[in-house]
Amino acid sequence: MTQFSHIFNSFQDHLNSEQELREEIRMIVKDTEKTARDILIILQNIHNESSMEEDAIISQYCAKAREYFGEVRLHYAKLAQVVPKDQYYRFHDLWRFVTQRLCFLASLTVYLEVKILVTKETVAEILGVKNKREEGFHLDLEEFLMGLLQLSAELSRFAVNSVTSGDYNRPIEIARFVNELNAGFRLLNLKNDNLRKRFDALKYDVKKVEEVVYDLSIRGLKPTALPPSDNQ
Secondary structure, three states, rough: OOOHHHHHHHHHHHHHHHHHHEEEEEEEEEHHHHHHHHHHHHHHHHHOOOOOOOOHHHHHHHHHHHHHHHHHHHHHHHHHHHEEEEEEEHHHHOOOHHHHHHHHHHHHHHHHHOOOOHHHHHHHHHHHHOOOHHHOEEEOHHHHHHHHHHHHHHHHHHHHHHHHOOOOOOHHHHHHHHHHHHHHHHOOOOOOOOHHHHHHHHHHHHHHHHHHHHHHHHHHOOOOOOOOOOOO
């Protein structure tokens, strides 16, 4: 009985230690989620009618979001210190969803700034994590892709609201971007169920934006020429 007690006491010590680690990770993730909400609140201002036609105002929102991403980098630095190097995926679920949201917010910020599709390397840099798994605490590819799919939904909403404010160029730019994003995702053989389901919703984002552009065309409001894209 004494031998059993010793064995099971060691098990309990291990369980207690892991529970403490999980709680420490949750506290850091909670702070990260708060910062993500702050960034989201700032970037949601792009939907205000007074700012949609003013790129300078949108640039101010992006600059403010960039400041908050500095806090995000501090949060991930803490996570990288706390999470054991060989146990990243053991605790991965604790920060997976906030990372997806931050990937979306980073990709939205970059799109608003320069109208291009952000790279995974750039998002990893913005978040302050490594890009490759072998380098340590890193940005998982599926999280990055989920962020891009969230971006498409946000941009389709932005296209609709832009027309409301009288900005007829932006929906056409967004339509071109979302169609290229859709074409890119179609090159992937997606196995992940959640990723696949979210990708299936991308076609509705594309359809919504195309309907906006079509409506502009039949109403004679579609611009005859677009300014050249920054990524060309």
